[in-house]
Amino acid sequence: MVVFKRLIRPVLAAGLGLALTAGMAVQPAAAAPASSAADRAASSYAALKKYFGTSNGLLLEQYPNATTNNPYSYVWPYSQATIGALNLAGIPGRGYAYDAEAKARIAGYAPYWNAGTTPPGYDSYVRPPLGQGGDKFYDDNEWIGLSLIQNFKSTGNRASLARAAQTFQLVTHGWDTDTTHPCAGGVFWTQAPWSQDRNTVSNGPGAELGLHLYLLTGKKSYLDWAKRMYDWANGCLLAPNGLYWDHIDLAGTIEKTQWSYNQGVMLGASTLLYVATHDPKYLRSARSIASAALAFYQSGKGFTGQPAEFNSIFFKNLLILDAVHPDPSYRAAMAGYADQVWTTYRDPATGLFHFDPTQPVTLLQQGSMVQTYALLAWPRAAYLKLA
Incomplete structure (x- = not known):
């Protein structure tokens, strides 16, 4: 029987300028030394390999894995572990030790590829003979496409670039063409029949993928599609507070939770649009989203009130903005969050992150923290290698 189950994302309660908004409840901590960040990334990835590794190079969904019938992870957590390995491989002076690991993680996408559609x-799960496949999610394919772009930028592997272009073809296939729908247009979240939502997170990273392809190939169709996705998200899911809601369904109902990764992909798309077009309105938009997001998430529970996998995406995009328009507060906010997680949620005996002690540790969150610590060991000059 085809596997249709997908990892369910946790449900939580839901100005321009260089400086962060004054008077925020939590001020960003000073950035940790790069060597400390690199050590933390290496330790976190070693724990990932020890507790989530399998004999054939794929990864487990969670640890312990006894509560799931699946012997391997879904592709969404696998993609985030892969990005963690890519980020490790990019650390100056020591990343070379992870080149083979990053290559192996990229190769591990192959069992999820469905050439028959x-x-x-x-697919969301490994295909025969290892598994029974699963529904396609457009955001899954976008995360993978972005990781393939990063791999191409780092290694020059043209097969990665070609496969990233293929995933973008799938993304554009997911565009809503029914003009009778509320807020017509937008890329759907999934091909699964049980959801007809169009999400910020199926359009923002789609725009980013298109922009990277445009910047690498010069093909204007990529830029046109990226603008189309970006404009749809701004027209349908931008909230009055300058942040983005999650999704809209075919009844026109908007799910108004403001997840950190939604802000990340839209500020990243804004930044890349500025790089691609040199239009200052896009840079103003990116800075505005960053300022509003930092003020919003650094109040109350802070970033630890958001899932770690969403924060890693937000902070990566914040660093891309930092490369284009440097602002020390961006990296400082990331470092403050990373320090808090290290001291509060990490088990020193295993190196695993227990965000909910009543639940198994997930590959998704372990891989996300690898990403975050590794990027804190990157210099600003390298941030535009990210995707």
């Missing part, structure tokens, strides 16, 4: 793309 039109257009082809990555």
Whole structure:
């Protein structure tokens, strides 16, 4: 029987300028030394390999894995572990030790690839003979496509670039063409029949993927599609507070939770649009989203009130903005969050992050923290290698 189950994302309660908004409840901590960040990334990835590794190079969904019938992880957590390995490989002076690991993680996408559909793309679960495949999620394919772009930028592997272009074809296939729908247009979240939502997170990273492809190839169709996705999200899911809601369904109902990764992909898309077009309105937009997001998430529970996998995406995009328009507060906010997680949620005996002690540790969150610590060991000059 085809596997249709997908990891359910946790449900939580839901100005321009260089400086952060004054008077925020939590001020960013000073950035940790790069060597400390690199050590933390290496330790976190070693724990990932020890507790989530399998004999064939794929990864487990969680540890312990006894509560799931699946012997391997879904592709969404696998993609985030892969990005963690890519980020480790990018650390100056020591990343070379992870080159083979990053290559192996990229190769591990192959069992998820479904060449038998039109257009082809990555299923949510491994395909026969290892598993029974699963529904395609457009955001899954976008995360993978972005990781392939990062791999191409780092290694020059043209097969990665070609496969990233294939995933973008799938993304554009997911565009809503029914003009009778409320807020017509937008990329759907999934091909699964049980959801007809169009999400910020199926359009923002789609725009980013298109922009990277445009910047690498010069093909204007990529830029046109990226603008189309970006404009749809701004027209349909931008809230009055300058942040983005989650999704809209076909009844026109908007789910108004403001997840950190939604802000990340839209500020990242804004930044890349500025790089691609040199239009200052896009840079103003990116800075505005960053300022509003930092003020919003650094109040109350802070970033630890958001899932770690969402924060890693937000902070990566914040660093991309930092490369284009440097602001020390961006990295400082990231470092403050990373320090808090290290001291509060990490088990020193195993190196695993227990965000909920009543639940198994997930590959998704372990891989996300690898990403965060590794990027804190990167210099600003390298941030535009990210995707």
